[in-house]
Amino acid sequence: MPAPLLEVENLTHVYHPQTARAVRALEDVSFTVAHGEFVAIIGGNGSGKSTLARHLNALLLPTGGRVRVDGLDTAVDEHLWEIRRRVGMVFQNPDNQLVTSIVEEDVAFGPENLGVPPAEIRVRVDAALAAVRMSALRERPPHLLSGGQKQRVAIAGILALRPSCIVFDEATTMLDPAGQREVMESARCLRDESGITIIAITHNMDEAATADRILVLHEGRLALDAPPRQLFTEAARLRALRLDLPEAAQVADGLRRRGVAVEAGRVEIAGLAEAILALAGRR
Amino acid sequence: MSPRAASPDHPEIAPANADAVIACEDVSHVYQAGTPLESVAVQGVSLRIGRGEFVGIVGPTGSGKSTLVQHFNGLLRPTSGRVIVAGESLDRRGADVRKVRRTVGLLFQYPEHQLFEETVARDVAFGPRNLGLDEEDVEERVTWALRLVGLDPERFGPRSPFSLSGGEMRRVAIAGVLAMKPAVLVLDEPTAGLDPVGRREILDRVQSLRAEQKITIVLVAHSMDDVARLCERIVVLHQGRVALDAPTRAAFSAADRLREIGLDVPRVSDLLWRLRAGGLPVRTDRLTVAEAVDEIARTMRAGASGGRRERGDA
Numbered sequence: 277m278p279a280p281l282l283e284v285e286n287l288t289h290v291y292h293p294q295t296a297r298a299v300r301a302l303e304d305v306s307f308t309v310a311h312g313e314f315v316a317i318i319g320g321n322g323s324g325k326s327t328l329a330r331h332l333n334a335l336l337l338p339t340g341g342r343v344r345v346d347g348l349d350t351a352v353d354e355h356l357w358e359i360r361r362r363v364g365m366v367f368q369n370p371d372n373q374l375v376t377s378i379v380e381e382d383v384a385f386g387p388e389n390l391g392v393p394p395a396e397i398r399v400r401v402d403a404a405l406a407a408v409r410m411s412a413l414r415e416r417p418p419h420l421l422s423g424g425q426k427q428r429v430a431i432a433g434i435l436a437l438r439p440s441c442i443v444f445d446e447a448t449t450m451l452d453p454a455g456q457r458e459v460m461e462s463a464r465c466l467r468d469e470s471g472i473t474i475i476a477i478t479h480n481m482d483e484a485a486t487a488d489r490i491l492v493l494h495e496g497r498l499a500l501d502a503p504p505r506q507l508f509t510e511a512a513r514l515r516a517l518r519l520d521l522p523e524a525a526q527v528a529d530g531l532r533r534r535g536v537a538v539e540a541g542r543v544e545i546a547g548l549a550e551a552i553l554a555l556a557g558r559r
Numbered sequence: 560m561s562p563r564a565a566s567p568d569h570p571e572i573a574p575a576n577a578d579a580v581i582a583c584e585d586v587s588h589v590y591q592a593g594t595p596l597e598s599v600a601v602q603g604v605s606l607r608i609g610r611g612e613f614v615g616i617v618g619p620t621g622s623g624k625s626t627l628v629q630h631f632n633g634l635l636r637p638t639s640g641r642v643i644v645a646g647e648s649l650d651r652r653g654a655d656v657r658k659v660r661r662t663v664g665l666l667f668q669y670p671e672h673q674l675f676e677e678t679v680a681r682d683v684a685f686g687p688r689n690l691g692l693d694e695e696d697v698e699e700r701v702t703w704a705l706r707l708v709g710l711d712p713e714r715f716g717p718r719s720p721f722s723l724s725g726g727e728m729r730r731v732a733i734a735g736v737l738a739m740k741p742a743v744l745v746l747d748e749p750t751a752g753l754d755p756v757g758r759r760e761i762l763d764r765v766q767s768l769r770a771e772q773k774i775t776i777v778l779v780a781h782s783m784d785d786v787a788r789l790c791e792r793i794v795v796l797h798q799g800r801v802a803l804d805a806p807t808r809a810a811f812s813a814a815d816r817l818r819e820i821g822l823d824v825p826r827v828s829d830l831l832w833r834l835r836a837g838g839l840p841v842r843t844d845r846l847t848v849a850e851a852v853d854e855i856a857r858t859m860r861a862g863a864s865g866g867r868r869e870r871g872d873a
Contacts, residue, residue, distance in 0.1 A: 320754040321725035368752075423620050449752050452619045452781045453823045479754050482826070520755035523784065523826040523848060530852030536859055545826050549833035556859055558838040 280308035281346060281440055281473050282332060282363075288340035289327050301327040303496040304341070311440070312471045314464070316484035316504075319493035320518030325477045328493065329445045332475065333363035346440060361390070364434030366447040366459075370426035374418040374433075379410065382418060383432045390437070397436075404435035407470070408462045424455025428462055435466070441473040442466070448483065460486065481508075481522040485543040492517060505541030524548040579607040579643075580662070580743055580775055581631050586640035587799075588626050600626040602799040603640070608777065610742070613769050615786030615807070616779045617822070618796035624779045625668070627796065628745050631777065632663035645742070661690070664741030668748045670732035671725070679705070679723075679731050680716035686739045704734040707772070708764050726757025730764065737768075743775040744768070750785065762789060787811055787825035787846040795822060812844035827851045 289302040302324045309315055319325050330336040331343045334350040345363055348355040367373055376382045383401045392400070405411045408428040418426055427447055434442055444463060448456040460483055466472040476487060484490050485504045492500035492507070494517045500507060507514070508525040521529060521543075528542045531552070538555060542548040588601040601623040608614055616624050629635040630642045633649050633656045642649045645662040667673070676682035683701045692700070705712040708730040715723075720731050729749065736744065746765065750758040766789060769776050780786050786793055786807065793810045795803040795817070803810060803817070810817070814824040814832050824832070831843045831851060839862070845854045 321752075321757055323754075446752070453783070454619055479752070479758075481755060515756065518754045518756040520759070524830070526848045527827070527830060527851055527855070530848060531855060534852060534856040536856055545830050545833070549830055549837065552834060552855060552859075553837040553839060556839050556862055 278311065279347060281311045281313075282309040282475075283344040284308070284328075284331070284341075285343070286341035287328070287331060287338050287343060289324075289331065289336060290339040291327075293339055301496055302331075305493075305496075305498045306341075307491060307498060307501060309441075309473060309475065312467065312473055314467050314474045314486075314488045315476070316487035316490045317475065317477045317493065318479070318481070318484050318490060318519055319499075323493040323518070324496040325493055326445055327496075329365065329443050329475070329477050332441070332443050333365055334359045335365070361437045362439055363441045363443060364431075364437060364439045365443045365445060366427060366430050366434070368446040368449050370423045370430070370450060373430040374426060377417050378414075379416050379418055379421070379429050380405065380414040382429055383436050386433055386437045400436045400438070401432075404432040407435055407466060408432045422455060423451045424458035427451065427455070427459045431459070431462055431466075439472065441475065443475040443477070445477050446479065447476075448478065448480065456480070456483070481520055482524075482544075485522045485525070492519065494518075504543045508543045509540045578610045580610050580645055581608040581777075582606070582641075582643040583627075583630065583637075584641040584643075586627070586630060586637045586642060588623075588630070588635060589638045590626075592638060600799055601630075601637075604796075604799075604801055606794065606801065606804070608743070608775065610775055611773055612792060613776045613790050614778070615790030615793045616777060616796065617781070617783060617786055617793060618802075619822075620781075621798075622796040623799040624796055625747055626799075628665065628747060628777060628779055631743070631745055632665045633659045634665065661739060662741060663743045663745060664736035664739050665745045666733055666736050666747060666749060668751060671720070671728035674720040674728060674731060674735075677719060678716065679710070679718050679720050680712070682720055682731060683734045683738050686735055690739065700738045700740070701734075704738040705731075707737055707768060708734045709760065710734065724757065726753050726760050729753065729757070729761055733761075733764070741774070743777065745777040745779070747779045748781065749778070750780075750782075765789065783811075783823045783825045784827070787827065797822075808844045808846060811846060812842075814843070831855075 284305055284307050287302055287305040291299045291301055317325050334356055337351050343350045345359045348359055350359055374382050375385060380401055383404050384397050387397045387400055405414055408431050410428050410432060418429060448459050463474050467474045478484055489503055490507050491498060499517055508521050511521050511529055514520060524545045525543050528538045528548055531538045538551050542551050583604050583606045586601060586604045590598050590600055604627060618624050630637060636649060644659045647654050647659050674682050680701050683704055684697050687697045687700045702712045705715060710730055720728055750761050762785060768774055778790060790807050793807045794801060811824060811828045814828050817824050827846060827848060831841050831845060834841050835843055839858060841854050841858045845851050
C-alpha cells in the first residue's frame with residue numbers, strides 16, 4: 277500500500293502557550309489521508325477545524341505531535357516551500373486572495389515567484405485556467421468577477437504550482453448557492469481527473485455529504501471518522517456535536533419513522549428520490 | 560408609531576397599502592455615478608412591505624440585496640425613485656431620519672465584528688442609551704432584548720462578548736438592534752458562517768420574535784431552504800431588479816420559473832419535483848422537511864392501498 281499523502285500524528289496545538297491566554301485548540305488528533313481522497317472536515321464553531329487546516333501546509337506548526345506531507349515533516353524549516361507548493365489553501369473570503377489586476381497574471385504569480393521559465397508558465401497558466409473553466413475570462417480584472425469565479429481563480433493559482441493537495445478552508449461560506457456549486461464542482465473534477473487530494477472544511481452538511489469520508493472535530497478532538505452514508509444516520513449524535521443531517525437524510529429519517537422503509541444513508545436529493553420511487557414501484 | 564403610511568403629497572400610496580411600513584417606488588441606486596466605475600446596483604424596484612409581514616429577499620451575489628435593504632433605514636438614499644418608511648419620504652429634505660432609524664433596525668452581515676463593549680450588557684445598552692432613555696429604562700430594555708434572543712441576562716450580561724461562541728455573539732448583536740424596539744427588523748444573512756446548530760438557534764429565535772412580538776421581519780438570504788421554511792413571501796432580485804415577488808408556497812411550487820432565472824429551488828421542493836416527474840403524484844407546494852415527509856408518506860400510502868397492503872404507520 278502506498279504511503280499516505282498526509283499523516284497527522286497526535287497533533288496538539290495551543291495558542292499563546294504558557295500565558296494566561298493559552299487556548300488548547302487541538303488535542304491529540306491523529307489520522308491519515310491517502311493520495312486522491314476527498315475528505316470533508318466538519319465541526320461546530322470553535323471546534324478546531326481551521327487550526328487543523330493551517331497545519332496541513334505549515335501555516336501553523338504543532339505544539340505537540342507531528343504532521344507529514346508526502347513524508348516531509350512540516351516542523352523542518354527546509355521543507356517549508358516544498359510543503360506549501362504541494363498543499364495549496366483556498367480561504368473563506370474571495371476578496372482577499374487575488375493580488376494582481378488581471379486574472380491570468382494572478383494565476384502566473386506563484387510559478388513566477390518560484391522561477392519557473394516563462395514558456396512553462398504559459399503552459400501551466402493555460403492548463404490551470406482550463407481546469408477551472410475560466411479560460412474565457414483570463415483577461416478580466418478580478419474585481420469584476422463573481423465570488424465563485426474569484427475562488428476558481430484562486431484555485432487556478434494553486435494548480436499552476438502543480439500541487440498534490442488543495443485545502444478549502446470554508447471556501448464556499450461567503451458564496452451564493454451557484455458560487456458554492458461552481459467551487460465544489462471544480463474541486464471534484466480536479467480530484468476525478470487529476471487525482472488531486474481534496475480537503476474541504478465546511479459548515480454545509482450537503483457539501484460534506486459529497487465527500488468520500490468525513491472527519492468530525494469537537495472541542496479540538498477527532499470525534500468521528502466515517503463515510504457520509506454511515507455518518508449521516510446518527511442524527512442525535514451529530515446534533516450533540518453542533519452538527520445536523522443534510523436535508524435529504526432528514527427526510528429519509530422522517531420517512532423511516534413513518535414506516536416508509538427508505539434505505540439508510542441516502543444523503544443526496546437525487547439518490548433519495550430514486551430510492552423512494554423504487555420503493556413506490558415507479559422504477 | 561404613526562398608523563399613517565402615506566404622506567399627503569404622495570396620494571398614490573392608496574388606502575389599500577395604508578399598512579405598508581416600507582414602500583419603495585421605482586427605486587434605483589447607482590454607485591459612483593458619472594465615473595468609469597459607475598455601477599447600477601438597484602434598478603426600478605417597487606416594493607411594499609406591510610406591517611407584520613415576514614419577507615425573504617433572495618438572489619445571487621451582486622443582485623442588489625444588501626444595497627436595497629440599506630435604503631430601508633436611510634443608510635442609502637435612492638439615486639432616483641422614492642423610499643417611504645413609516646410615512647417619512649426619505650428623498651425629502653428634512654426627512655426625519657432618526658425616526659426612520661428607530662422604526663427599522665438593520666443587522667449587517669457578520670454583525671459580531673461590530674461588538675466592542677467590555678460586557679454583553681453594555682453592548683446591548685449602547686443603542687437605547689443613545690436614544691436618551693434613563694438608566695432604568697435602558698436596563699429594562701437590555702434584559703428584555705437578551706431574553707428575546709434566548710440569552711439569560713444574569714448569566715450573559717456581565718460576560719465579555721468576545722468570550723462567546725459565534726452563534727451567541729450573533730445573538731448579542733441582534734439583541735442590540737432589538738433593544739431599540741424597531742417595528743421592522745432587517746436581517747442581512749444572519750446565519751452566514753455559523754455551524755448548523757448556531758444557525759438553527761438564530762432562525763428559531765427570529766421565528767419566535769415574529770410570533771410573540773409581531774415584529775415585521777425582512778430576511779436577506781442566500782439559502783432558499785431557510786426562506787422556504789420561514790418566510791410567507793419571497794422577493795427575488797436579479798441583476799438589481801425584482802424578478803419575482805410572490806407568496807412563498809406559490810413561488811416554490813412554480814420551481815421551473817425559478818430555475819429559468821438561474822435560482823435554486825429549496826432541496827425539499829427539488830425532491831418533490833423529482834418524485835412527481837418520476838410518476839409519484841405528490842403535491843409540490845410543501846416547504847419544510849416535516850411537510851415533505853407527511854406528503855410522501857401519505858401519497859405512498861394512498862398508492863399502496865390500491866393494490867398491496869401498506870406497511871404499518873408508526
